[in-house]
Every structure is written in structure tokens, then in C-alpha cells.
Amino acid sequence: xxxxxxxxxxxxxxxxxxxxxxxxxxxxxxxxxxxxxxxxxxxxxxxxxxxxxxxxxxxxxxxxxxxxxxxxxxxxxxxxxxxxxxxxxxxxxxxxxxxxxxxxxxxxxxxxxxxxxxxxxxxxxxxxxxxxxxxxxxxxxxxxxxxxxxxxxxxxxxxxxxxxxxxxxxxxxxxxxxxxxxxxxxxxxxxxxxxxxxxxxxxxxxxxxxxxxxxxxxxxxxxxxxxxxxxxxxxxxxxxxxxxx
Numbered sequence: 639x640x641x642x643x644x645x646x647x648x649x650x651x652x653x654x655x656x657x658x659x660x661x662x663x664x665x666x667x668x669x670x671x672x673x674x675x676x677x678x679x680x681x682x683x684x685x686x687x688x689x690x691x692x693x694x695x696x697x698x699x700x701x702x703x704x705x706x707x708x709x710x711x712x713x714x715x716x717x718x719x720x721x722x723x724x725x726x727x728x729x730x731x732x733x734x735x736x737x738x739x740x741x742x743x744x745x746x747x748x749x750x751x752x753x754x755x756x757x758x759x760x761x762x763x764x765x766x767x768x769x770x771x772x773x774x775x776x777x778x779x780x781x782x783x784x785x786x787x788x789x790x791x792x793x794x795x796x797x798x799x800x801x802x803x804x805x806x807x808x809x810x811x812x813x814x815x816x817x818x819x820x821x822x823x824x825x826x827x828x829x830x831x832x833x834x835x836x837x838x839x840x841x842x843x844x845x846x847x848x849x850x851x852x853x854x855x856x857x858x859x860x861x862x863x864x865x866x867x868x869x870x871x872x873x874x875x876x877x878x879x880x881x882x883x
Contacts, residue, residue: 652836656828659739663824666737667783674786679819685784686817687736687792688827691715692777694809700742700776700845708742709848712778715812716850718804722795723788736782738850743834744773769838779831781817 667681674681691712699705706714720728720735728735784792796814799805805812817824835846 652829652832653825656825656832659828660824663739663781663783663828670783671786682817682824683819684816685786685789686824687782687784687814688817689738689780689782689812689814690777691780692775692811695774697809698776700744700773707845708776708778709740709845711810712740712780713848713850713852715804715807715810718807719802720851722802722804723791732851734785734787735851736784736788738780738782739831740778740780740848740850741831741835742846743777743779743831744838745775747834747837781828781831 663686664678664682667685668678671681671685674684676684693708693711697705698708698711700707716738717728720731724731724734792814795802795805799812805814817827822830832847835843838846
């Protein structure tokens with residue numbers, strides 16, 4: 639298989655995985671909010687929040703440094719966000735916390751090229767991939783299924799983000815909006831969120847996706863087996879079921 643064929647195969651795999659995860663998210667939303675008697679698309683419009691979290695340059699690093707990883711930094715944002723929404727003792731309020739799928743991204747992932755200091759290196763087969771360890775601007779895209787009891791609260795946070803301490807933290811910048819099918823399908827949105835993971839070598843993908851809320855401290859971080867580094871939709875669904883989400 640030549641490089642062109644490998645890229646085509648990878649794009650097909652990425653689209654298939656996005657379709658599987660989109661189906662899972664839609665089914666999960668329907669199971670949680672089916673009593674509202676709305677179509678699947680309307681339920682997603684009401685309850686699915688798209689979040690992008692960027693970090694102050696130099697405060698996070700993807701691999702092998704003393705700085706926190708982007709996913710670790712996102713987990714801290716998530717915890718602070720839930721504290722703003724739910725108050726204290728958030729560990730006892732897990733059933734109110736939004737089920738969230740998070741993906742780390744880096745600059746240049748849309749098109750693999752030398753840009754803004756990103757180091758692009760060929761694999762043994764000659765295909766170019768991003769070296770995430772040298773990324774200058776790692777960030778996180780996430781999709782959150784918001785409980786009905788939190789929707790009005792979060793809507794107020796979106797309208798006045800300066801009132802939410804998690805949104806106004808000096809080290810991060812947060813952009814959030816409700817899912818809008820007129821702008822993008824759910825499959826395309828998932829593909830956008832996960833595009834960084836598909837542009838790096840498989841060995842570096844362990845820290846590029848996560849699911850929240852974590853169950854227990856020892857379960858907050860789970861590594862991906864080699865066979866699941868590309869099949870992330872099945873991995874996330876299995877992890878969710880295993881941890882009782």
C-alpha cells in the first residue's frame with residue numbers, strides 16, 4: 639500500500655469512527671432526555687455543548703515534560719466548571735455532571751505542514767505526521783451532554799462568561815456553543831474535534847482523548863491498547879459502560 643492509499647484508508651477510518659461515536663452520542667442523548675418527546679436532532683440542539691479550551695502558551699505540553707498535559711489541564715477546568723454549576727461536593731453529584739468526550743488538538747492538524755514551529759516528520763513508510771511533543775499551541779475540543787437541570791445555568795454562563803470562574807481563569811480561554819446542525823453535522827463536528835489525533839503517530843495517541851466525569855482517582859487515566867488507538871469510538875463507549883456512565 640502506497641502513501642496515497644494509506645491516507646485514503648485513514649480518512650475512511652476516521653469517518654467511520656466519527657459515525658460510530660455520533661450514533662452513540664445521539665442514542666445516549668435520547669436515552670437521557672427521551673421524555674422530552676423531541677426528535678434526535680432537536681434533543682442534540684438542546685443538550686449537546688461544543689467546547690474549545692485553549693491554554694496560555696507554555697503552560698501545558700503534550701508529552702514527557704514537567705508541565706501538565708492538555709488533558710490534565712482540561713480535567714481541572716472540568717472540575718472547576720462543575721463546582722461553578724453544582725457547588726461543593728461534586729463527587730457526590732456525578733449523575734448531574736455532563737457526560738463529556740474530550741480530544742486534544744494541536745496547531746497545523748487540519749493540514750500537516752510546517753507551520754508555527756510544528757515539527758512534521760515522515761514515518762518509516764514516508765507519511766508525514768505531527769510530533770506533538772513540539773506543539774506550541776495544544777488545545778482541547780470537547781462535546782458535553784448537558785442535563786436538563788443544568789441547561790439554564792450553563793446558558794447564563796455562556797451569556798455572561800465573566801460570572802463563571804472556570805471560564806474566566808487567566809490561564810485558559812474557553813469558547814462554548816450549543817450544537818447547531820445547520821452549521822455542521824454531528825459526524826463532521828466529531829471529525830473536527832478528533833482531527834489532531836489522526837495526524838500524529840499511533841504511539842503518541844494515548845493522551846489525546848478522554849471521557850468525563852472520571853469515576854475514581856485510580857480510573858481517571860486509562861491507556862489505550864494498540865488495537866484501540868484508532869478505534870476510539872468503541873474504546874470510549876466500552877470505557878463508559880465499564881465505569882457505569
